[in-house]
Amino acid sequence: MMGSENPGFEESHLFASREEMENLVLDDPLTTTTTTNNNSYSSFRSANSSISDAATRHPLSPPVLSTPAESDPLLSPPVFRNPNASDNNSYIEPPSYADVIFSPFDDNSANEINRVDSTSHDLDSSLTLSRSSSSTSDYIKITVSNPKKEQETTNSLVPGGNTYYTYLITTRTNIADFGSSEFSVRRRFRDVVTLSDRLAESYRGYFIPPRPDKNVVESQVMQKQEFVEQRRVALEKYLRRLAEHPVIRQSDELKVFLQVEGRLPLSTSTDVASRMLDGAVKLPKQLFGESTAVVAPHEVVQPAKGGRDLLRLFKELRQSVANDWGGSKPPVVEEDKVFLEKKEWIHDLEQQISNASQQAESLVKAQQDMGETMGELGLAFIKLTKFENEEAMYNSQRVRAADMKCLATAAVKASRFYRELNAQTVKHLDTLHEYLGLMLAVHGAFSDRSSALLTVQTLLSELSTLHARAEKLEAASSKIFGGDKSRIHKIEELKETIRVTEDAKNVAIREYERIKENNKCELERLDKERRVDFLNMLKGFVVNQVGYAEKISDVWAKVAEETSGYAKDSC
Amino acid sequence: MEQQRSLSGSSQSPRSPSSQPYISVSVTDPVKLGNGVQAYISYRVITKTNFPEYQGPEKIVIRRYSDFIWLRDRLFEKYKGIFIPPLPEKSAVEKFRFSAEFIEMRRQALDIFVNRIASHNMLQQSEDLRTFLQADEETMERLRSHETGIFKKKPADLMQIFKDVQSKVSDVVLGKEKPVEESNPEYEKLKHYVFELENHLAEAQKHAYRLVKRHRELGQSLSDFGKAAKLLGACEGQVLGKAFSDLGAKSEVLSAKLQKEAHQLLMSFEEPLKDYVRAVQSIKATIGERANAFRQQCELAETMKLKEINLDKLMLTRSDRVGEAEHEYKELKAESEEATRRFETIFRLMNEEIVRFQEQKTQDMGVAFHEFAKGQARLANSVADAWRSLLPKLEACSSA
Numbered sequence: 001m002m003g004s005e006n007p008g009f010e011e012s013h014l015f016a017s018r019e020e021m022e023n024l025v026l027d028d029p030l031t032t033t034t035t036t037n038n039n040s041y042s043s044f045r046s047a048n049s050s051i052s053d054a055a056t057r058h059p060l061s062p063p064v065l066s067t068p069a070e071s072d073p074l075l076s077p078p079v080f081r082n083p084n085a086s087d088n089n090s091y092i093e094p095p096s097y098a099d100v101i102f103s104p105f106d107d108n109s110a111n112e113i114n115r116v117d118s119t120s121h122d123l124d125s126s127l128t129l130s131r132s133s134s135s136t137s138d139y140i141k142i143t144v145s146n147p148k149k150e151q152e153t154t155n156s157l158v159p160g161g162n163t164y165y166t167y168l169i170t171t172r173t174n175i176a177d178f179g180s181s182e183f184s185v186r187r188r189f190r191d192v193v194t195l196s197d198r199l200a201e202s203y204r205g206y207f208i209p210p211r212p213d214k215n216v217v218e219s220q221v222m223q224k225q226e227f228v229e230q231r232r233v234a235l236e237k238y239l240r241r242l243a244e245h246p247v248i249r250q251s252d253e254l255k256v257f258l259q260v261e262g263r264l265p266l267s268t269s270t271d272v273a274s275r276m277l278d279g280a281v282k283l284p285k286q287l288f289g290e291s292t293a294v295v296a297p298h299e300v301v302q303p304a305k306g307g308r309d310l311l312r313l314f315k316e317l318r319q320s321v322a323n324d325w326g327g328s329k330p331p332v333v334e335e336d337k338v339f340l341e342k343k344e345w346i347h348d349l350e351q352q353i354s355n356a357s358q359q360a361e362s363l364v365k366a367q368q369d370m371g372e373t374m375g376e377l378g379l380a381f382i383k384l385t386k387f388e389n390e391e392a393m394y395n396s397q398r399v400r401a402a403d404m405k406c407l408a409t410a411a412v413k414a415s416r417f418y419r420e421l422n423a424q425t426v427k428h429l430d431t432l433h434e435y436l437g438l439m440l441a442v443h444g445a446f447s448d449r450s451s452a453l454l455t456v457q458t459l460l461s462e463l464s465t466l467h468a469r470a471e472k473l474e475a476a477s478s479k480i481f482g483g484d485k486s487r488i489h490k491i492e493e494l495k496e497t498i499r500v501t502e503d504a505k506n507v508a509i510r511e512y513e514r515i516k517e518n519n520k521c522e523l524e525r526l527d528k529e530r531r532v533d534f535l536n537m538l539k540g541f542v543v544n545q546v547g548y549a550e551k552i553s554d555v556w557a558k559v560a561e562e563t564s565g566y567a568k569d570s571c
Numbered sequence: 572m573e574q575q576r577s578l579s580g581s582s583q584s585p586r587s588p589s590s591q592p593y594i595s596v597s598v599t600d601p602v603k604l605g606n607g608v609q610a611y612i613s614y615r616v617i618t619k620t621n622f623p624e625y626q627g628p629e630k631i632v633i634r635r636y637s638d639f640i641w642l643r644d645r646l647f648e649k650y651k652g653i654f655i656p657p658l659p660e661k662s663a664v665e666k667f668r669f670s671a672e673f674i675e676m677r678r679q680a681l682d683i684f685v686n687r688i689a690s691h692n693m694l695q696q697s698e699d700l701r702t703f704l705q706a707d708e709e710t711m712e713r714l715r716s717h718e719t720g721i722f723k724k725k726p727a728d729l730m731q732i733f734k735d736v737q738s739k740v741s742d743v744v745l746g747k748e749k750p751v752e753e754s755n756p757e758y759e760k761l762k763h764y765v766f767e768l769e770n771h772l773a774e775a776q777k778h779a780y781r782l783v784k785r786h787r788e789l790g791q792s793l794s795d796f797g798k799a800a801k802l803l804g805a806c807e808g809q810v811l812g813k814a815f816s817d818l819g820a821k822s823e824v825l826s827a828k829l830q831k832e833a834h835q836l837l838m839s840f841e842e843p844l845k846d847y848v849r850a851v852q853s854i855k856a857t858i859g860e861r862a863n864a865f866r867q868q869c870e871l872a873e874t875m876k877l878k879e880i881n882l883d884k885l886m887l888t889r890s891d892r893v894g895e896a897e898h899e900y901k902e903l904k905a906e907s908e909e910a911t912r913r914f915e916t917i918f919r920l921m922n923e924e925i926v927r928f929q930e931q932k933t934q935d936m937g938v939a940f941h942e943f944a945k946g947q948a949r950l951a952n953s954v955a956d957a958w959r960s961l962l963p964k965l966e967a968c969s970s971a
Binding site for chain 2: 353362365369370374391394396397407531534542545557563565568
């Protein structure tokens with residue numbers, strides 16, 4: 001029809017619906033040279049779009065991108081791990097990202113005319129830097145895919161049996177311990193719950209990433225496909241987080257989970273229901289003194305809650321009440337002032353992160369809406385353009401139609417940019433959400449600590465009670481010449497009980513100290529990694545905003561230029 | 572800041588040679604007067620002109636919105652065929668009637684309205700315009716209150732309305748309810764164009780208005796986000812905390828810029844679009860007038876024919892009613908010719924008006940698009956600059 005300055009746009013002015021707008025063929029900066037954006041910009045753009053591929057953003061992983069040419073989703077993002085050999089908890093020192101992502105900025109960069117170039121160029125060079133150093137580090141890359149419906153094979157009352165879903169869990173790794181570099185298993189969600197419970201037992205005091213929720217209600221209410229997909233994504237995220245935890249990635253539990261096919265064996269301490277049942281059976285015997293009323297040392301390393309020993313539970317409960325309401329100070333208290341301050345600070349931090357996360361969501365929504373409305377405006381003007389052209393009786397109409405088309409094209413382009421901007425913003429600000437999830441893990445670790453402390457306190461109280469009883473018996477017995485056979489026997493028994501309890505106490509104290517140490521290390525790790533992750537988030541967010549603002553500005557500057565003939569004389 | 576908006580279209584400095592006829596009007600200084608439900612806004616209307624019919628080089632009067640309506644209605648009555656410039660709507664929502672934004676939008680629209688009239692070669696001759704621009708406030712109030720509601724029409728006009736209704740009814744009864752329309756394909760095309768155009772424009776304007784809202788919403792969310800970032804920064808402390816605080820501060824700066832741009836967008840882009848829609852509605856009113864005029868012309872022509880036949884009959888029968896009939900016929904003929912003239916005037920004027928309208932709108936839209944693009948580019952640049960200024964600091968944080 002009319003002369004068009006945008007060859008790619010020619011066929012696109014006939015759209016009437018929003019879906020069609022999605023497919024609008026606009027100037028593709030990668031293929032045309034008419035836009036001000038050139039090669040370096042295009043690589044920045046495709047670098048941005050490669051983020052939108054599978055790679056999940058995880059707080060502990062560097063947000064470095066694969067190069068534009070990369071298309072293999074299974075190739076992991078480069079993970080930098082330099083095991084700190086001196087620390088037997090082996091928490092990993094994150095690398096410095098400054099050199100990797102940004103070349104040093106000079107003062108002139110802000111004044112450079114072709115600003116887009118400088119930003120993207122820096123990103124480009126940083127991308128190549130990161131790529132080359134990836135091959136020397138070890139990695140575990142986990143993918144969850146291929147959900148399949150399966151039948152429960154055991155007898156059940158319902159004809160046809162229960163069905164459940166399994167997921168294919170593929171691992172690629174270069175860590176020698178695994179024995180193989182690539183392997184898969186099929187697992188159901190129940191296995192994940194098991195894994196999570198066992199990790200909780202074995203790694204008390206650590207910040208263990210929380211597992212996905214069971215979502216019982218949602219599983220009934222949602223569409224099956226949607227729910228399964230949602231779960232698949234959540235599982236993948238969870239397993240990846242586990243694999244990035246410097247300590248947990250080496251755990252047997254994880255290894256077994258990832259490699260060994262078949263039902264995950266439930267250890268005796270994991271089955272809550274059976275534990276409670278056992279405990280209920282044991283309790284009467286304990287109360288009547290028929291079985292040991294003491295806590296076995298090996299059980300002391302687990303918290304009382306959720307355990308079999310109901311009596312122990314009651315004792316610790318009584319102790320905790322005494323702690324809170326009793327007049328006297330408990331035998332041992334949380335003395336570490338540093339820790340207490342840190343705990344309060346973490347609580348505050350969590351609130352601020354939560355707040356920021358909420359506002360980030362609002363921001364994302366507002367950016368989304370902006371893009372949408374801009375696009376709708378563009379579409380409306382495209383329709384107007386078409387209309388004026390079809391019905392034109394005067395040249396002034398054709399001129400106006402041309403102006404409208406110019407504006408409409410720009411609006412649609414800008415709309416696209418807003419939406420791309422937003423997709424990236426989501427990825428960056430997602431770090432905030434991730435850290436909220438991590439806070440749950442922190443709470444878990446802190447409560448490991450307090451329950452271990454409670455166990456110690458309880459045992460100490462118990463010991464002092466037992467000692468007091470023994471003293472009384474001995475005093476009474478010594479009054480009888482020749483000894484009191486029954487009393488002596490009782491004293492022997494008591495002494496035995498004291499001995500066992502002493503052992504348990506020592507174990508409990510060791511466990512408590514161990515957990516305290518784990519807490520400390522994890523807090524340090526959290527601090528270090530959080531700083532890095534948040535800084536990267538900020539950088540990513542800001543770079544993203546700058547990049548897209550520049551693109552959007554260019555689009556409109558062109559229109560302003562082309563309509564400059566209408567400019568009023570006053571500024 | 573009074574700008575010269577002379578009919579010649581070219582911009583002139585206020586010190587143009589007085590030999591050139593010029594007239595320029597500005598509507599300024601909105602002031603709220605009165606109390607409660609009776610409250611209203613008054614405007615200062617300043618006229619600068621060297622037209623001989625006008626008093627002095629400058630005249631200032633106080634006017635209110637209903638005075639403008641009076642002017643528009645008078646012009647619409649007298650200058651059928653001309654697209655009378657549109658007025659901003661009465662505010663439907665009480666809440667916003669006195670908001671600063673609404674008042675400013677209305678003032679701008681009223682200013683444009685009067686200037687369009689003043690720069691139209693026919694409308695500017697209007698006596699009503701002179702009255703509007705010069706009469707003292709009491710006179711204006713008297714004139715204005717005359718025109719409210721049904722009392723707008725003089726008794727003769729009222730009669731005409733009743734007659735029209737009557738004839739319409741009898742037409743229906745007699746089964747003559749076919750609307751009389753021109754069989755003019757070009758005009759049909761124009762009508763179709765006008766009606767369609769209104770729909771398209773209304774949609775564009777709707778999205779433009781939404782876009783203004785989106786700017787405000789984005790501004791608000793940036794402000795909230797900034798605050799949250801600052802709080803998080805305070806909690807984090809040290810280098811990272813500073814980074815968050817800086818980010819928060821920039822967010823708040825950008826929030827303010829967005830609010831500003833939203834206002835600009837409203838005044839320089841959305842308003843012109845709304846104005847365009849109103850203009851099209853004004854054209855529709857003129858189309859209505861033309862249809863009326865055409866119908867009248869046809870009816871009178873038909874009635875005249877009947878009268879002629881009747882007269883001939885009477886003359887043949889040498890009735891003594893011939894004289895009366897002749898007189899009636901002459902009157903009718905004059906009326907019919909008058910109606911034809913009226914219609915033809917409208918026809919001619921409309922043709923001129925449509926050309927002028929298209930040209931004017933291309934100009935108006937061009938300006939609006941330019942301002943829009945400028946505003947968006949300016950905003951995007953601010954955004955880029957603000958965020959970019961953070962990068963060196965963030966860089967420093969990483970290497971620290």
